Amino acid sequence: MSRAGSGSLPRYILQRILLVIPMIWVILTVVFVLLRVAPGDPVSAALGSKLNAQALQQRREALGFNRPLIAQYWDYLSSVAHLDFGTTFRDNQPVLRVVRDNGGATLTLTAAAFVIALVVGIPLGLLAGRYRDSAPDVVIRLFGIVSYAAPVFFVGFLLQLYVAERLGLPTSGDASPITVFEVKPKTHILLLDALLSGNGTAIQDVLKHLVLPATTLGLLICGIFIRLVRVNMLQTMQADYVEAAEARGIARGKVTWRHGFRNALVPVITVVGLQFALLLGGAVLTEPTFNWPGIGYKLVFYINNRDYGAVQGIITIFALAVVLISVLIDIVNALIDPRVRF
Amino acid sequence: MRGTPRALLKPFTETTGLARWMLVAGVLLTAVFVVFAVFAPWIAPYGFAQASSGGTPFPKLGHPSSQHWFGTDRLFFDVYSRVIWGARTALKVVVLSIVLCVLLGVPLGLASGYYGGWFDRFVVLVMDAMYAFPSFLLAIVFSFLLTNVYGGSVVAVSLSLTAVYIPQYFRVVRNTTLSAKEATYVEAARAIGASDGVIMRRYLLQNVIQSVPVLGTLNAADAILTLAGLGFLGLGIQSTDAAEWGHDLNRALADAGSGVWWTGLYPGLAIVLLVTGLTLVGEGLNETLNPTLRRRRLLPVVMPPRNVSTPAEEEQG
Numbered sequence: 001m002s003r004a005g006s007g008s009l010p011r012y013i014l015q016r017i018l019l020v021i022p023m024i025w026v027i028l029t030v031v032f033v034l035l036r037v038a039p040g041d042p043v044s045a046a047l048g049s050k051l052n053a054q055a056l057q058q059r060r061e062a063l064g065f066n067r068p069l070i071a072q073y074w075d076y077l078s079s080v081a082h083l084d085f086g087t088t089f090r091d092n093q094p095v096l097r098v099v100r101d102n103g104g105a106t107l108t109l110t111a112a113a114f115v116i117a118l119v120v121g122i123p124l125g126l127l128a129g130r131y132r133d134s135a136p137d138v139v140i141r142l143f144g145i146v147s148y149a150a151p152v153f154f155v156g157f158l159l160q161l162y163v164a165e166r167l168g169l170p171t172s173g174d175a176s177p178i179t180v181f182e183v184k185p186k187t188h189i190l191l192l193d194a195l196l197s198g199n200g201t202a203i204q205d206v207l208k209h210l211v212l213p214a215t216t217l218g219l220l221i222c223g224i225f226i227r228l229v230r231v232n233m234l235q236t237m238q239a240d241y242v243e244a245a246e247a248r249g250i251a252r253g254k255v256t257w258r259h260g261f262r263n264a265l266v267p268v269i270t271v272v273g274l275q276f277a278l279l280l281g282g283a284v285l286t287e288p289t290f291n292w293p294g295i296g297y298k299l300v301f302y303i304n305n306r307d308y309g310a311v312q313g314i315i316t317i318f319a320l321a322v323v324l325i326s327v328l329i330d331i332v333n334a335l336i337d338p339r340v341r342f
Numbered sequence: 343m344r345g346t347p348r349a350l351l352k353p354f355t356e357t358t359g360l361a362r363w364m365l366v367a368g369v370l371l372t373a374v375f376v377v378f379a380v381f382a383p384w385i386a387p388y389g390f391a392q393a394s395s396g397g398t399p400f401p402k403l404g405h406p407s408s409q410h411w412f413g414t415d416r417l418f419f420d421v422y423s424r425v426i427w428g429a430r431t432a433l434k435v436v437v438l439s440i441v442l443c444v445l446l447g448v449p450l451g452l453a454s455g456y457y458g459g460w461f462d463r464f465v466v467l468v469m470d471a472m473y474a475f476p477s478f479l480l481a482i483v484f485s486f487l488l489t490n491v492y493g494g495s496v497v498a499v500s501l502s503l504t505a506v507y508i509p510q511y512f513r514v515v516r517n518t519t520l521s522a523k524e525a526t527y528v529e530a531a532r533a534i535g536a537s538d539g540v541i542m543r544r545y546l547l548q549n550v551i552q553s554v555p556v557l558g559t560l561n562a563a564d565a566i567l568t569l570a571g572l573g574f575l576g577l578g579i580q581s582t583d584a585a586e587w588g589h590d591l592n593r594a595l596a597d598a599g600s601g602v603w604w605t606g607l608y609p610g611l612a613i614v615l616l617v618t619g620l621t622l623v624g625e626g627l628n629e630t631l632n633p634t635l636r637r638r639r640l641l642p643v644v645m646p647p648r649n650v651s652t653p654a655e656e657e658q659g
């Protein structure tokens with residue numbers, strides 16, 4: 001991307017933002033083509049067993065499915081531009097409301113998983129990279145590979161089977177009914193609501209529910225952190241400036257810390273952004289495993305009900321979120337690392 | 343003739359220590375599952391959807407026993423047989439999707455990189471959009487549609503996986519083509535009158551295809567996980583059509599509460615072992631082929647004079 005040849009930061013940011021627009025357009029088109037042009041009638045697929053022919057026809061007309069495709073395409077694009085992501089067929093709810101009501105749970109889960117992954121993954125990756133080919137390296141790498149190789153629903157299964165009962169941790173939902181009843185909803189994020197209410201038992205209950213799902217999802221991301229940090233560390237330790245520092249007689253430990261670790265962590269910021277997509281995918285699998293009432297859980301519910309409206313809306317929002325976050329990460333990266341701008 | 347086996351053995355002969363052990367362990371693990379897949383009818387004692395043998399019905403959720411080594415599940419199926427047959431399903435899906443990726447992605451990347459222009463820009467835009475899409479969600483969307491049309495078949499799932507991985511093949515091939523087509527030997531070929539097709543097939547393909555095997559093994563590992571994930575969500579292959587580990591785990595989840603461990607443990611372990619094996623192969627190959635990581639065996643360390651840089655180094659930098 002050196003075409004512009006200019007290294008100024010505002011220009012880079014502007015360029016990056018302008019590039020997003022065609023990207024979003026293409027993604028929206030892909031979603032539309034996949035879900036609307038596909039053969040089969042979405043309305044009867046979702047509701048065929050519940051409504052009679054006349055009612056089905058009414059729903060089809062209300063949703064605009066009887067109009068030409070190009071008009072439907074235009075409707076879709078313009079409604080997304082107005083942040084209207086359609087309604088679900090099954091329970092006739094705005095998709096945005098579904099996402100708002102369940103987004104808090106997904107956010108809590110992914111954030112907690114992310115923290116676990118960072119806290120466990122980065123030190124292990126640095127350690128493995130620093131002591132390449134030694135016993136810790138072998139063990140850590142194997143752990144990294146296995147934690148990535150184990151599907152979240154298998155880890156969830158094992159935790160439910162062997163850990164949950166021993167530690168007295170719940171395996172289903174994000175809180176017990178009594179907590180949901182006691183805590184007043186304010187922010188759509190149950191953990192925040194519980195903290196705001198200052199109810200000790202409620203906070204404890206919510207945190208207890210969070211432990212197993214967050215660990216499951218965290219382990220998935222953790223393996224990737226280990227691998228990436230390790231490889232970065234290896235490459236950094238082979239860099240000329242590390243050699244130069246060693247040649248100047250700087251203590252080994254200091255070289256590792258000042259020249260190795262710090263520089264090995266720079267690419268991790270990019271990777272953190274890229275992992276967001278993986279985290280979402282992982283959440284879609286983790287949530288049904290633990291009946292965690294997030295967007296992923298809802299998505300699976302709508303998929304099983306063949307609800308095109310809901311699937312299209314939720315997928316659109318997910319895709320937009322991922323693209324916007326990748327732009328954000330690029331901009332942060334450019335702020336930190338001047339080389340990116342060129 | 344002697345060049346090919348040697349080139350194939352290169353990852354083994356040129357690595358040392360840990361990288362070599364990882365490669366060997368990975369190849370062995372993968373080989374075990376390939377054997378399971380190929381010889382499933384002879385290894386598995388029962389069919390994957392067989393609920394009785396010789397007139398005697400299998401027990402429901404039966405403990406592991408001498409008749410059923412890994413027990414039976416809630417559909418009366420033999421877990422051991424389903425684990426073995428599952429390897430066949432996994433191999434079928436992964437091979438089919440990677441073959442499709444290579445067959446479609448490599449020529450597309452070659453043509454796109456070689457011709458450039460609006461065609462290149464359009465394909466890059468579409469591929470980038472697909473790549474930017476969260477991969478598992480893309481797989482969900484594709485299999486959601488394809489299972490509507492084709493039902494949950496091996497082909498439908500393979501196509502979904504192809505859609506997920508093809509942008510990677512396209513990108514790698516296109517980018518290597520972009521740099522390779524500027525090389526002097528390509529210019530020479532053009533000077534002696536070689537046509538575009540000949541240049542692409544005879545001169546560029548050999549150079550751009552180098553990174554495909556590593557990509558293939560790493561994608562295979564990921565594809566197994568995606569397949570299992572789709573199966574877990576009920577979007578993959580149905581239990582009676584074929585044995586699929588992810589779908590079996592979905593049914594096993596309900597058993598975890600009642601302390602039934604055998605229905606989930608074995609299919610789960612199968613996924614972990616196969617994915618670990620494939621990842622080890624991919625990482626092992628990466629450490630051998632990636633010049634920034636590899637450590638070669640028996641090669642004396644010769645430091646080049648630091649002030650003189652070779653042309654090859656300049657190109658990489």
